[in-house]
Amino acid sequence: MQNQKMITILGPTASGKTAVAAALALRTGGEIISADSRQVYRRMDIGTGKDLADYTIGDVKIPYHLIDIAEPGTKYNLFQYQQDFHEAYDEIRSRDKLPILCGGTGLYIEAVLGGYSLSPVPQNQALRDSLEGKSLEELTRMLVELKRQNGSNMHNRTDVDTAQRAIRAIEIETYNLEHPTPERQMPPVESLIIGINIDRELRREKITRRLKARLDEGMCDEIQGLIDGGVNPEDLIYYGLEYKFITEYVIGRTSYDEMFRQLEIAIHQFAKRQMTWFRGMERRGYTIHWIDAAKSMDEKVDAIEALMNQMQ
CATH class of the missing domain: 3.40.50.300 (P-loop containing nucleotide triphosphate hydrolases)
Incomplete structure (x- = not known):
């Protein structure tokens, strides 16, 4: 080995x-x-x-x-x-x-x-519908605030270069806010x-x-x-x-x-x-x-x- x-x-x-x-x-x-x-x-x-x-x-x-x-x-x-x-x-x-x-x-x-x-985050259609039509700048501001509430630094900013990706990031942060992630279970490498x-x-x-x-x-x-x-x-x-x-x-x-x-x-x-x-x-x-x-x-x-x- x-x-x-x-x-x-x-x-x-x-x-x-x-x-x-x-x-x-x-x-x-x-x-x-x-x-x-x-x-x-x-x-x-x-x-x-x-x-x-x-x-x-x-x-x-x-x-x-x-x-x-x-x-x-x-x-x-x-x-x-x-x-x-x-x-x-x-x-x-x-x-x-x-x-x-x-x-x-x-x-x-x-x-x-x-x-x-991490846990698989399901789609939240109601949330998606409420975010439809917002600009990337507006979505990014919402994401920053959610990250602040979650104490999260684990969503890559390179993945939010489109409104669709920003909405998915908001969906993930919202889910994590409502369903706190359990203790780390994956072994570090x-x-x-x-x-x-x-x-x-x-x-x-x-x-x-x-x-x-x-x-x-x-x-x-x-x-x-x-x-x-x-x-x-x-x-x-x-x-x-x-x-x-x-x-x-x-x-x-x-x-x-x-x-x-x-x-x-x-x-x-x-x-x-x-x-x-x-x-x-x-x-x-x-x-x-x-x-x-x-x-x-x-x-x-x-x-x-x-x-x-x-x-x-």
């Missing part, structure tokens, strides 16, 4: 964290558990940035988990993620392999590392946490370059195909970022240029919020060992292995 229980590799979008996780898995014989709230969906490949090619190095296919496990249009959530994470984690450990948790969804990462106990730190200007440049490349690769066609396959456009808009702005373009609500401009801004803001979450984790007591994204891949993996050896 590996002495190290788990390695966590986190970072903002476009930091190159998946390639680092795959290179580390190649060296250690480890397996990757994705911590991305949208890569769970099948057939949503380009827009979620699965970069599945990163999981093949030479002739070696790196095993990965919790990607392509849910149907587009469904609402996968944190409660389901915790259950699926522990199933994958226990299975990997049972085979004496090293689990490598990798992703940018800070809420998912912190929930499994901290062992938060011991992990060495690595952060991939990318210079802000380089990150902005990579985000813009990657957005152009993904549009060239057929991201609009991917979303049109999902709609043609029966997925409700409003369900795609719920997923935010690429799916929100490109769906609005595909169904004729915005022009291509307006879609690109708004989406580029939204992704930059998303990356900034991801970093804010990770800095918040540090304030909440998590030690993150930051590694410069500009280093060579060998240097990055060497640095992680050195930290692993220090922790043993």
Whole structure:
């Protein structure tokens, strides 16, 4: 059995964290558990940035988990993620392999590392009806107040970039206010946490370059195909970022240029919020060992292995 229980590799979008996780898995014989709230969906490949090619190095296919496990249009959530994470984690450990948790969804990462106990929150149609028509700004103010009442910091602000997501967040906070969550029951998971730190200007440049490349690769066609396959456009808009702005373009609500401009801004803001979450984790007591994204891949993996050896 590996002495190290788990390695966590986190970072903002476009930091190159998946390639680092795959290179580390190649060296250690480890397996990757994705911590991305949208890569769970099948057939949503380009827009979620699965970069599945990163999981093949030479002739070696790196095993990965919790990607392509849910149907587009469904609402996968944190409660389901915790259950699926522990199933994958226990299975990997049972085979004496090293689990490598990798992703940018800070809420998912912190929930499994901290062992938060959650319950499935049912839909509250009356509440939803009462919130219909409110602006995102109004909904966000309501959410902030509910979080204050709950003493809650466990809802990711990156998940409320649409009114639909904000309403779901309010639904969760309202439920938790009326049904206090029991004592934590999920075991916390011991992990060495690595952060991939990318210079802000380089990150902005990579985000813009990657957005152009993904549009060239057929991201609009991917979303049109999902709609043609029966997925409700409003369900795609719920997923935010690429799916929100490109769906609005595909169904004729915005022009291509307006879609690109708004989406580029939204992704930059998303990356900034991801970093804010990770800095918040540090304030909440998590030690993150930051590694410069500009280093060579060998240097990055060497640095992680050195930290692993220090922790043993």
